[in-house]
Amino acid sequence: EAGVVQSPRYKIIEKKQPVAFWCNPISGHNTLYWYRQNLGQGPELLIRYENEEAVDDSQLPKDRFSAERLKGVDSTLKIQPAELGDSAVYLCASSSSTGGLRDIQYFGAGTRLSVL
Amino acid sequence: KNQVEQSPQSLIILEGKNCTLQCNYTVSPFSNLRWYKQDTGRGPVSLTIMTFSENTKSNGRYTATLDADTKQSSLHITASQLSDSASYICVVRPDRGSTLGRLYFGRGTQLTVWP
Numbered sequence: 001e002a003g004v005v006q007s008p009r010y011k012i013i014e015k016k017q018p019v020a021f022w023c024n025p026i027s028g029h030n031t032l033y034w035y036r037q038n039l040g041q042g043p044e045l046l047i048r049y050e051n052e053e054a055v056d057d058s059q060l061p062k063d064r065f066s067a068e069r070l071k072g073v074d075s076t077l078k079i080q081p082a083e084l085g086d087s088a089v090y091l092c093a094s095s096s097s098t099g100g101l102r103d104i105q106y107f108g109a110g111t112r113l114s115v116l
Numbered sequence: 117k118n119q120v121e122q123s124p125q126s127l128i129i130l131e132g133k134n135c136t137l138q139c140n141y142t143v144s145p146f147s148n149l150r151w152y153k154q155d156t157g158r159g160p161v162s163l164t165i166m167t168f169s170e171n172t173k174s175n176g177r178y179t180a181t182l183d184a185d186t187k188q189s190s191l192h193i194t195a196s197q198l199s200d201s202a203s204y205i206c207v208v209r210p211d212r213g214s215t216l217g218r219l220y221f222g223r224g225t226q227l228t229v230w231p
Contacts, residue, residue, distance in 0.1 A: 042120075043221050109158050
C-alpha cells in the first residue's frame with residue numbers, strides 16, 4: 001500500500017510568486033495535517049483536517065497561506081505571494097481517527113521550497 | 117507553556133556503540149509521548165508511542181523509557197548501525213482540551229554514526 005504521497009519534491013520560486021503543494025493521504029485516513037519544518041527544527045503544525053473540515057488552523061498565516069481538502073481526500077496548500085522566510089520543507093501527514101489519541105501519523109517525504 | 121526540549125542537539129558515535137537521547141517536556145495534561153526517526157530528505161517515521169502507564173517500550177534496537185512524574189523520556193539505541201544516522205524527534209501529545217490534541221515536537225537530536 002502506498003504511503004502519503006506529496007508533490008512536487010522540490011520547488012524553487014522567486015519571492016512574490018505563488019506556489020502550491022499537493023498531498024494524497026493514505027487510503028482511509030480521515031485526518032490530514034500540513035506541517036512546516038525549518039532546518040534543524042521540529043515540524044510546526046499549519047493546519048489539521050478531519051475529513052473536509054479544518055479543525056485546527058490557528059497557526060496558518062491566513063494572509064498568504066490557504067489550504068483545501070475537497071471531498072475529504074487529497075489536499076492542496078497554497079502560498080500567495082511567497083516570501084523569503086517561507087523557505088522550508090512542507091510536510092503532509094495522515095492518520096486514522098480510530099486510534100484516538102494513540103493514532104500514528106504517517107508522513108510524506110515533504111516538499112522542499114526555496115524562495116529566492 | 118507547552119514545550120518539548122531535547123538533548124543533545126547533535127551526537128556522533130562509532131558504529132556498534134550504544135547511545136542515549138534525552139527528552140524533557142512541560143506539556144500538560146499529558147496523553148502520550150512518541151519518538152520519531154527522520155532520515156535526511158524524508159518525513160518522520162514513528163518508532164514508539166507510550167502513555168503515562170508505560171515505563172519502557174522497545175522496537176528492535178530502540179528502547180524508549182518514560183518517567184511521567186519527572187516528565188522525562190529517553191531513547192536508547194543499542195549496537196548502532198550506519199543506518200541509524202538520522203534526526204530523532206520527541207513528540208508529546210496532550211490530552212484533549214484547548215489544544216485540540218495538537219502534537220508538540222522537539223527540535224530533534226541529529227545522530228551521526230561513523231564506521
